[in-house]
Amino acid sequence: MAVKQHPMVMEEVTDPVALTEAHTQDERFERNWAWFEAHAAEIYAAHRGKCICVAGEELFVADTPGEVLTMAVAAHPDDNGRFTRIIPRDRLARIYADQRRMASM
Amino acid sequence: MLISGVWHLCDDGLVRPVMHAEILASDGSWIKTPFLLDTGADRTVLSADILQALRPQPLRTQTQLGGVGGVIAAIIIETQIRLTRENNGKVLLRGQYVGVTEVEALDMSVLGRDVTNLFAVIVDWPQHIVSLLG
Numbered sequence: 001m002a003v004k005q006h007p008m009v010m011e012e013v014t015d016p017v018a019l020t021e022a023h024t025q026d027e028r029f030e031r032n033w034a035w036f037e038a039h040a041a042e043i044y045a046a047h048r049g050k051c052i053c054v055a056g057e058e059l060f061v062a063d064t065p066g067e068v069l070t071m072a073v074a075a076h077p078d079d080n081g082r083f084t085r086i087i088p089r090d091r092l093a094r095i096y097a098d099q100r101r102m103a104s105m
Numbered sequence: 106m107l108i109s110g111v112w113h114l115c116d117d118g119l120v121r122p123v124m125h126a127e128i129l130a131s132d133g134s135w136i137k138t139p140f141l142l143d144t145g146a147d148r149t150v151l152s153a154d155i156l157q158a159l160r161p162q163p164l165r166t167q168t169q170l171g172g173v174g175g176v177i178a179a180i181i182i183e184t185q186i187r188l189t190r191e192n193n194g195k196v197l198l199r200g201q202y203v204g205v206t207e208v209e210a211l212d213m214s215v216l217g218r219d220v221t222n223l224f225a226v227i228v229d230w231p232q233h234i235v236s237l238l239g
Binding site for chain 1: 113114116117118125127134135136137138139152153154155156157158187189193194195196197198199200201208209211212213219220223239
């Protein structure tokens with residue numbers, strides 16, 4: 001079956017309000033990302049097979065994405081620079097996914 | 106146009122090329138997330154944690170993704186990915202993206218050729234450069 005690729009449309013953001021909000025979010029994210037990178041080794045070692053979220057430069061850990069998001073949002077409702085990650089259960093060499101087949105509508 | 110990424114230390118001790126981006130959620134908010142920059146992936150794929158955060162309305166439910174690990178179920182959603190360019194401007198990429206629903210299927214969302222074909226891609230380990238040039 002042939003793989004049907006839908007076109008991707010690229011455009012520049014010109015709305016100054018949207019850009020300002022985006023930059024504020026970027027700054028929050030960069031703080032959380034820097035905190036994560038500084039603690040990554042211990043997080044990976046301690047939380048294999050778990051879902052994590054970093055918000056307010058604080059780590060949240062749960063079994064599912066929904067649970068960890070609920071915890072992080074409750075603790076830091078204004079931090080839209082939060083992000084989630086899934087820590088693989090095993091340390092394995094990885095080859096990531098490619099599309100094999102798409103069912104018709 | 107220059108969009109810069111980073112080399113990120115992953116859980117297995119390997120360093121991989123990653124782009125930071127935002128994805129538009131169904132409530133209009135933007136979700137920050139790292140994407141693995143995968144020049145071998147046919148399509149951009151969202152991991153299960155991102156799908157949970159986006160709460161999207163899937164367009165189809167019977168899509169499959171294949172890789173070395175076999176075939177897994179996935180859904181297709183219509184949304185936007187936003188990237189930051191060199192002048193602090195933002196670029197939107199509107200389209201249909203695939204998301205996996207199984208948590209263990211993918212530990213990080215993947216930026217595939219549906220997006221990267223719009224750019225020249227630099228994944229330069231010796232110089233520690235990760236970039237999209239448009």
